[in-house]
Amino acid sequence: MFTLAQLTGFVAVAEELHFTRAAERLRMTQPPLSRQIQQLEQSLGVSLLERTNRSVRLTPAGRAFLSEARRLLRQAEHATVAVRQVATGRGGRVAVGFTAAAAHAGLGDLLGAAREAIPDAEVVLRELVTRDQLEALAEGSLDLGMVRPTAIGPDLRSRPASREALLAAVPLTHPLAGSEAPLTPSDFHGQEFLMYSPVEARYFHELLISLFRAARVAPVFTQYLSQVHSILALVDAGWGVALVPESARRMRFAGVRFLPLELPEPEPVELALVWRAANDNPALHVLLRQL
Amino acid sequence: MFTLAQLTGFVAVAEELHFTRAAERLRMTQPPLSRQIQQLEQSLGVSLLERTNRSVRLTPAGRAFLSEARRLLRQAEHATVAVRQVATGRGGRVAVGFTAAAAHAGLGDLLGAAREAIPDAEVVLRELVTRDQLEALAEGSLDLGMVRPTAIGPDLRSRPASREALLAAVPLTHPLAGSEAPLTPSDFHGQEFLMYSPVEARYFHELLISLFRAARVAPVFTQYLSQVHSILALVDAGWGVALVPESARRMRFAGVRFLPLELPEPEPVELALVWRAANDNPALHVLLRQL
């Protein structure tokens, strides 16, 4: 097999059509360059240059090989640049997981930060529930997760990503819909309430439970649902009232009115970033530093 | 700059994730392989492998570089194969010129032969008049020309490519059109005859002139045209009779009858291959040997 040094030698000679000048360009003397070319030709089993001692010309094979050689050198160049980008985190790939809810809240910011911090890197997105994200993080198939705060293993690290407020979602036909002042938890006492599933939406379930308990309020839970949009669909259909994260406002339902809610903690809905402590992906750390 | 040998070393280690086994695969011992990788990493300024003395793992940069390295090696492989094909004439490129007339007669055979003899080569076709072909051949931008026999310079070589008969083309309404027996030149004496241009179709012009002179026959030349298809169009319109190469039979004109012609030389229309004697394109010579 030939070497890349032989290729650069060949390209130089092919461009200069003059061994001595080509050698100067390569900052070496002519004899070793001659031998480089001879060795290249020998390793290919093909004559690339036709030299009389007055002139140097490319053979057809040489012409064909010239473009191959240039391509190889360009690619070698590219490989070193690319690998340095990956090593410094400017390039490479970051696999980001997000929950369906995060798609509305923090994901946009995250992607914006990624474009800023690691513009040459590839960001691979995967929608996964929190549990699957934690699993994927542990096994290394995910670099960064966006999840609701939850207990995490010792080899994972996390950081708050964003907070947002809760809004009341009430049917337009509902008496509360006309309210001018912000609602309070006690407004929901005895109301038919669309609740989050304690299994699939544990975070919201527990958040609302503790919220109502603190306010000594007891709505009537008529349904248990896991997705915000299904809850809103039911509100729209007049099945009850609900509390949803502020980002749900973007979903437009004709029969739903969003009302502010007064709480001791104005932004109780948290979203966290999680990653594996031992993750050595440089792009991940550059991204985390940006966030 | 790294070397290709370092790349093969890296790929082997990355695949085995085990220096000693990788070294065996490369038929060398482990220490030089370790050093190869170290040098590669140093020349990239990037750590590619994370080794404890119990295990070897790829860093993210290493993972990125692995595919680059594989691609480079594959391409180097491809370059050697390709250049050998060019050198043996199986690959490469042959620029073939042809006259409009040759497109009907010999070009099909030529392309068939090329597919047979140099299947991996690229055949570039250019339609040019004979004079331009000779010029392009001399300056090296054409490898092979298909032209009517003509005087050629000393640095060109030629060889007959094909011969074909002349046919009489007469309007269906013409008295000769009913003839059962083959025509002879004397049938054209005094006839209104569509002649080839002495400038743009010199070959045919001179061929017919000498043919009529030998038969002591004098048609009446009503028009001078350069292209066979224009001549046939005029025959179709009843403007006169003509002599055309047999390959023109493929052009269908409703009002034209083709009749065989009896001549001392049954196939007087020649087509020649021309190339530059000094042309060193191997594919050209493989092709010429096939023809």
Place this chain on the structure above:
DNA sequence: TCCTGCGATGCCGTTCGGGTATCGCAGCAT
């Protein structure tokens, strides 16, 4: 605590790559 497996390191002989000097050849001037 010892053993073992494995990558790194030290050292050595050979090879190889680059340098200098020189050759050989063709075109050119005289």
Place this chain on the structure above:
DNA sequence: ATGCTGCGATACCCGAACGGCATCGCAGGA
């Protein structure tokens, strides 16, 4: 014809590099 000149090839030399052997150092398992 003859010598000059320019240029690629060749001969030879030296230092760096490469591969091999022996050995070290370290971590995990017995």
